[in-house]
Amino acid sequence: MEPYYCVVLLLGVLSFADAQIGVCYGRLGNNLPPPKDVVALYKENKFTRMRIYDPNPEVLQALGGSNIELLLDLPCVDLEKVASSPAEATKWVKTNIESHKDVKFRYIAIGNEVKPTDAFAKSLVPAMENIQKALDACGLGKQVKVTTSIETGALGASYPPSQGAFSPAYLKAYLEDAIKFLVKNGSPLLVNVYPYFSYSLNKNVIKLDYALFTAKGVVVQDGPLGYENLFDAILDALYSALEKCGGKDVEIVVSETGWPSEGGTETTLENEKTYYTNLVAHIKKGTPKKPGKPIETYIFAMFNENQKSPEYEKFWGLFLPNKKPKFDLKCK
Template sequence: MDFRSAVSNKSFMVVAYLILGVFISCSHTITGAGAIGVCNGGIADNLPSEQEVVDLYTSNGIGKMRIYDPNQATLQALRGTNIELILGVPNADLQSVATASAANDWVQKNVVAFSPDVKFRYVAVGNEVKPTDEAAQFVLPAMMNIYNVLVSAKLDGQMKVSTSVDTTLLGISYPPSAGSFSAGASSYITPIINFLASTGAPLLANIYTYFAYISDPNTIDLSYALFTAQGTVVQDGAIGYQNLFDATLDAFYSAVETVGGANVEIVVSESGWPSAGETAATVDNASTYYKNLVDHVNKGTPKRPGKPIETYLFAMFDENQKGPAETERHFGLFSPNKQPKYKIGFS
């Protein structure tokens, strides 16, 4: 999460979510399958060593990891494991990597030096870069440069190059079939989608129903955000939606299709619910969300039923230096002492 410095930063996203639609104890076991990974954030000063973290992934049967920068100790610890990795290019490095020589150096140091011992799945070039950000102009050139280096190294068949976006890029999200990017985002994201289509790479999207709910709990029902609604909440032609996650993801699919990405898949590169910090941020709600999300991903969405949704839970640990919202310090599936908040089975 880049993140969400305050709820006010989500105002545009909230409008889209609001239109979309009007518990389980800590001991509940969450079961899942190969579509699930976990993001490994590190904005904290009390986390286990990188080797301990990788060992914790392995011992819990977590087969996919996302990291946000090329942490060398983490990459070393991943050698010889079967954990598939999303490796991030930090936003601060985009301008540099937009030059061919720097991109080559970056890939040689952080990918080639560890391949094939580390199972790279995606290189995420930037996280939640907004069209108005200074870094926006560098995202696509950096993606292209990294892709070209991977082609030269004959590694392009082993991993894909993408970028991770958030829902603020959506201008229309209701009904999901009419989803489209905003006018301000279209000129930024359309060439990126075209690049993804040409290289067979997915778009990475961070989807949080939690932020929509806390922004207006009187309009968005908690059950719609937690996958617990008993019936259809949003009717979109012949398709009915029972949860906000599906509605948002399908709106993304519609938006991607309208700009030439009919064959571009979407990977949910972050999704989670905090366990403290707000009224709705409780262990019960977080447990319910994660349990239902993990149970749901192999079913697909109404727009693409039966097609598993590759999804990365945010995040492995509580991060005590996140902020400013208190909730941002409580997204962990585990506490820094490696004790689980919830019993989660991934295999």
């Protein structure tokens, strides 16, 4: 492991509050601080948006009155139950949303990276519909947007970005109906976007600087649009895919992105630092297809999580479990 840089807060350099940035709060670690301390750390660093992966009562209680906007997942294990029963959807909303009136809910993600082969895939859109109806019934239907979070593996074609198209298997399983739901309700599509995985699986064709936002000029020319980084290319491939199936007005929110510091291909602290620094500076600018439109983005993750596997999955955090930042963006 490389030595950690001097410990300072990230706020002054990253300017998170101005950059449409949120941070995912994963909890797969046995050495993480309690939720009240985590919320205090978010506030201390001006992290104004959070994603959590289940409606944990202790986390929701800690968020009360914090003014942090929340992306809350309805876990995949609950999809079939919520899809099959409007009463269960109403109960879920009353327990996890309506009873926490001092929490600023922004999105509810119904399922995360559901695959066409998953037994519960057919329940995803009915669950979205039931949760939407439950929110409407308690007057929160316009305030809290219902959506789902997909992986970029849902793309059947991604190169060049203008040829982006969703896999027929994903469309048939749930994505076609999910996009219709998003269009009807004015909700964004959440996508977990990881240039790290694209690079590590295709090192023979993708250069590291293209994945880290450090390429000197255009790497991929796609008609009139030039791409200097892989993040933009993936996003615009997704926008092209949406256009091809009736979702041209659907916005994309990047619900996860990051770079690990250990355990895998080019997983150094310096590369993690480079990725996050350049990401935060870049997302204010939009993509070649959507220039000037800031990209709402959630960094994965807040902490290193020691109970994840394989090994590289343990090292995505901005912070160590002792609440110290892993790197400083001003000095070495």
